[in-house]
Amino acid sequence: MLAALALFMAAGPQARSADLPSLWAARVKCVVAVEYTVETESERRSMFDYGTVVDSNGTIILPSGSVEANLPPEQLKDFKIYLPGEPAVWHGTYLGQDAFTGWHFIRAEEKLRPRLVPVTAFAARGAAPVPAIGEEVWGIGLRTKEEDFLPYLLKSELALIQSLPERTGTALQEVSGPGLPVFNRDGVLVGLALESGSQQFVEYTQMNRGGETVLLVDVEESSLFELADEALPNLGRIPASISGRPLAWLGADGLEPMDRDVANFLNLSGQSGAVVSEVLGDSPAEKAGMKGHDIIIAIDGRPLPRFRPDRVVADYIEKEIRRRRPGDLMKLTVLRGPDRIQLSAQLKDAPKLVREARREYFDGLGFTAREFVYGDAIARRLKPGGRPGVVVHFVKPNSPAAIAGLQPDDWIREIDGAPVATFAAAVEKLRAIGADPLRTECVLLVSHGGDTAVLRLKLR
Amino acid sequence: MKPAILNLFRSRSILALAILLPATARKADAAVSRGLNQLFDSVVCIDVREVNYEEGSRRFEASIGSGVVLSEDGLILTNAHVASPKAVEINVTLANLEHVGAKLVGWDHWTDLALLRLDMDDVRRRGLKFSHAEFGDSSKLYTGETVFAVGTPYGLKRTVTRGIISNTSRYFEDDRGVDGYETGAFNTWLQTDAAINPGNSGGPLVTEDGRVVGITSRAYLGANNLGFAIPANVARQMVSGLVRDGSITRSYIGIVPSPLQDLEKFYSLALDTGMLIASVDPGSPAARAGLQGGDILLAVNHRAVDARFPEQIPAIQNFIASQPVGSAVTLTVKDGLATRDLSVVTERLESSVGEDCVLDAWGLSVRKVSRAYARENELADDSGVLVIGVRPGYPADVAGLQSGDIITRINRQPLGTLDVIKGIHAAYSSKPNPILVEAQRDRRVALYIIKP
Numbered sequence A: 001m002l003a004a005l006a007l008f009m010a011a012g013p014q015a016r017s018a019d020l021p022s023l024w025a026a027r028v029k030c031v032v033a034v035e036y037t038v039e040t041e042s043e044r045r046s047m048f049d050y051g052t053v054v055d056s057n058g059t060i061i062l063p064s065g066s067v068e069a070n071l072p073p074e075q076l077k078d079f080k081i082y083l084p085g086e087p088a089v090w091h092g093t094y095l096g097q098d099a100f101t102g103w104h105f106i107r108a109e110e111k112l113r114p115r116l117v118p119v120t121a122f123a124a125r126g127a128a129p130v131p132a133i134g135e136e137v138w139g140i141g142l143r144t145k146e147e148d149f150l151p152y153l154l155k156s157e158l159a160l161i162q163s164l165p166e167r168t169g170t171a172l173q174e175v176s177g178p179g180l181p182v183f184n185r186d187g188v189l190v191g192l193a194l195e196s197g198s199q200q201f202v203e204y205t206q207m208n209r210g211g212e213t214v215l216l217v218d219v220e221e222s223s224l225f226e227l228a229d230e231a232l233p234n235l236g237r238i239p240a241s242i243s244g245r246p247l248a249w250l251g252a253d254g255l256e257p258m259d260r261d262v263a264n265f266l267n268l269s270g271q272s273g274a275v276v277s278e279v280l281g282d283s284p285a286e287k288a289g290m291k292g293h294d295i296i297i298a299i300d301g302r303p304l305p306r307f308r309p310d311r312v313v314a315d316y317i318e319k320e321i322r323r324r325r326p327g328d329l330m331k332l333t334v335l336r337g338p339d340r341i342q343l344s345a346q347l348k349d350a351p352k353l354v355r356e357a358r359r360e361y362f363d364g365l366g367f368t369a370r371e372f373v374y375g376d377a378i379a380r381r382l383k384p385g386g387r388p389g390v391v392v393h394f395v396k397p398n399s400p401a402a403i404a405g406l407q408p409d410d411w412i413r414e415i416d417g418a419p420v421a422t423f424a425a426a427v428e429k430l431r432a433i434g435a436d437p438l439r440t441e442c443v444l445l446v447s448h449g450g451d452t453a454v455l456r457l458k459l460r
Numbered sequence B: 001m002k003p004a005i006l007n008l009f010r011s012r013s014i015l016a017l018a019i020l021l022p023a024t025a026r027k028a029d030a031a032v033s034r035g036l037n038q039l040f041d042s043v044v045c046i047d048v049r050e051v052n053y054e055e056g057s058r059r060f061e062a063s064i065g066s067g068v069v070l071s072e073d074g075l076i077l078t079n080a081h082v083a084s085p086k087a088v089e090i091n092v093t094l095a096n097l098e099h100v101g102a103k104l105v106g107w108d109h110w111t112d113l114a115l116l117r118l119d120m121d122d123v124r125r126r127g128l129k130f131s132h133a134e135f136g137d138s139s140k141l142y143t144g145e146t147v148f149a150v151g152t153p154y155g156l157k158r159t160v161t162r163g164i165i166s167n168t169s170r171y172f173e174d175d176r177g178v179d180g181y182e183t184g185a186f187n188t189w190l191q192t193d194a195a196i197n198p199g200n201s202g203g204p205l206v207t208e209d210g211r212v213v214g215i216t217s218r219a220y221l222g223a224n225n226l227g228f229a230i231p232a233n234v235a236r237q238m239v240s241g242l243v244r245d246g247s248i249t250r251s252y253i254g255i256v257p258s259p260l261q262d263l264e265k266f267y268s269l270a271l272d273t274g275m276l277i278a279s280v281d282p283g284s285p286a287a288r289a290g291l292q293g294g295d296i297l298l299a300v301n302h303r304a305v306d307a308r309f310p311e312q313i314p315a316i317q318n319f320i321a322s323q324p325v326g327s328a329v330t331l332t333v334k335d336g337l338a339t340r341d342l343s344v345v346t347e348r349l350e351s352s353v354g355e356d357c358v359l360d361a362w363g364l365s366v367r368k369v370s371r372a373y374a375r376e377n378e379l380a381d382d383s384g385v386l387v388i389g390v391r392p393g394y395p396a397d398v399a400g401l402q403s404g405d406i407i408t409r410i411n412r413q414p415l416g417t418l419d420v421i422k423g424i425h426a427a428y429s430s431k432p433n434p435i436l437v438e439a440q441r442d443r444r445v446a447l448y449i450i451k452p
Helices: A001-010 A010-015 A018-028 A110-115 A197-206 A226-235 A260-265 A313-322 A374-378 A400-404 A425-434 B032-041 B119-125 B232-245 B308-323 B371-376 B396-397 B418-430
Strands: A031-039 A044-054 A059-062 A076-082 A091-095 A104-108 A136-142 A151-163 A167-171 A179-185 A188-193 A224-227 A252-257 A274-279 A295-299 A330-336 A339-346 A359-362 A366-372 A390-395 A413-417 A441-447 A451-458 B043-052 B057-069 B073-077 B086-092 B100-110 B113-118 B146-151 B159-170 B174-178 B180-182 B187-194 B204-206 B212-219 B227-231 B254-257 B275-280 B294-299 B328-335 B339-343 B353-359 B364-369 B385-390 B406-410 B437-439 B445-450
Touching: A018 A044, A018 A136, A018 A179, A031 A136, A031 A151, A059 B187, A059 B371, A076 A104, A091 A224, A104 A110, A110 B418, A136 A188, A136 B119, A188 A226, A224 A226, A224 B113, A226 B187, A252 A313, A260 B445, A274 A313, A274 B445, A359 A425, A390 A425, A400 A451, A400 B100, A400 B159, A413 A425, A413 B187, A425 B294, B032 B204, B032 B227, B043 B073, B043 B328, B100 B119, B100 B232, B113 B364, B146 B212, B212 B232, B227 B232, B227 B275, B275 B308, B294 B308, B294 B353, B353 B385, B353 B418, B396 B445, B406 B418
Parallel strands: A252 B445
Antiparallel strands: A031 A044, A031 A076, A044 A059, A059 A104, A076 A091, A091 A104, A136 A151, A136 A179, A151 A167, A167 A224, A179 A188, A188 A224, A252 A274, A274 A295, A295 A330, A330 A339, A359 A366, A366 A390, A390 A413, A413 A441, A441 A451, A451 B275, B043 B057, B043 B086, B057 B073, B073 B113, B086 B100, B100 B113, B146 B159, B146 B204, B159 B187, B174 B180, B187 B227, B204 B212, B212 B227, B254 B275, B275 B294, B294 B328, B328 B339, B353 B364, B364 B385, B385 B406, B406 B437, B437 B445
């Protein structure tokens, strides 16, 4: 009893300022719930996420995994914003995903903005405090839509800080809703809870090479948070366009970490390295002279730091690339056999992504075709550039395409015996087939994996 | 799509499942022919012990099959999945129940046939007697004809079952059908309803006069009497090749065929013309000549081909395979509306399964990456070895290697042959120093350290 009292006294000045109910009332204004619709060819799904307000213009960030990767932005619709505990629906606009942080940005409608408080209002002036192990941290959870996203208190103590490669705090138990802020006892911002950060943690600690990822935690709450000093400088990274471009790209694929034994064998003790599995065609890495099986050991002359676990080094290199801009020079030191080689790569804007590929749904046939992009050539081990054809993106169940055996990711080489020259030509042809009432069949030559198959779509 | 699971019939454990029947004497319905009686004396039981490297260590496995003696000098025909080059000990039980040793003469997994030779010195020394069988003409068989399957199912000596020919040309190709090796691409099979059980494998399927018309090799497990045999006319040809060379040499061009049924109109072809090329192995002679999936093969060396139905494919494959290795073959190909002749120089056909070995000190079983394996898996080249097993807790396992990894370099040295890795392993065994291993899984390259 005495000891506890003594401690309390020692923490006196802070304790006085820590009036949790009033801190709570102010800080709950910087969080919102977000609902949006994913509209695909066959269905509409409602998705829910939590967002943190980052400025006075009504800008809200959602964590990186909150939107399925590879979804084209035009399939994301009807962004709605809810204030904690209120049933009223407000509207939002999707601004895109930031390449570096992975955050998705949305902007609240004007009328809502006066009611929002940016999280920066609770940030420390100067350097953000880094909580100590054992220090109390708290955050905000939000209930479901059915319960008007009622806010509730989550509180815990810091257990561990790691670099993954972001500086990441692990609390003893769930400390905030994924994507929502974490505060210290004084109500000062100390981090942003990671969504699927909890999954990330499990992934890093439980996944062996090639092993399965196990999800052991409640995704509605998170016990992991990115430290504020690392997150705060990025809050202003509002994407210039909905596509999230420019995306700096090196083209060194399949970065594999090395364990301590390998590093020591290669005289890399105290640092780390990553094997480049493949150098992609026409990429900055290829132009710089990088070869498959090279081992990256330093960026801009700085040896790669050692991470625990080792595999974080791959994410570290990815981040180093994404923090740069197309046109920037990136100096890389690689180990090739016994030699250390200095390379200088000029980063480029990444080639068109699958989510940016043009696509069109053919209702009568029952499938969506999309443009053949760079990644499709890589996946099929083809030289990039000049590859005609279209790729099947979606097949409607029980449609003529599905019955004929067409599958997503099939590469359509020929339509009715004629080679597919361009996406536009394929679309024109497929549209004409779908619109022709006298048509009884359509024959597609497709490649799936290494095999080629002739599929007959029975129409009508 | 592969056909449903086909189970190879070699019994690994003998089930003593005897049902007692009342032993009342009965007169035979019909006399057994002299030929059939003589045939019975040529059917043998084959016990094989073979070595297996798959778990990162050396293991021995025992199995039982059947066989038929073909000649006075002790040649025995059986299945490739009964006796393979991995056999370390082969023991034959003659029809008179005497045991005698045998050695493998030759092996061909594509037709699932193997040829053994009895230890004739021992046979002569002990004055052992056996009969030998004669081949019949399997092309003369008709559906519904009575046949007998003779063999030693579950090790039960001289078991005869009777049935009919259910189908004379059954097609199935299996990439892993004979202990992981490819089979069935170059021949069709006889189908019979004579009861075939594990251990019947390698035994003869005979007509009423006792002539061998097929070699029993497989059946659907759990089905009622759906058994399959290699036709005698295929077997006869293989026997002469195996006696001469110990193996069968075939040509390869790298096309994957497919039937044309229902597609003739689309390709503007007359019925019963051509074969669809479903895909072309990357880097193969056909690929280098510019053939592509979706092309139609009209003729080989100006001989028209017709694969409207799947059953017709093996004969075409066999015709290509029987061309001399390294010879130029003219393929007439229809690609869109144009028809052109292409010249393709054949290569020697290889299995995708390379040679195995075990590296005991590392607890690592590896298999040479064959050219065929490298093409199937789109590897840059065929250097390297495939990990087929790791022994738990041994250095390879501790390092993180797993089955399916392809080791491309050790201590920065490329692995052209199995001897390279065996040499490094031998050096390690006498003086263990850490070894740097570069391995590839899917398309990812990673480094590992094997250390004591």
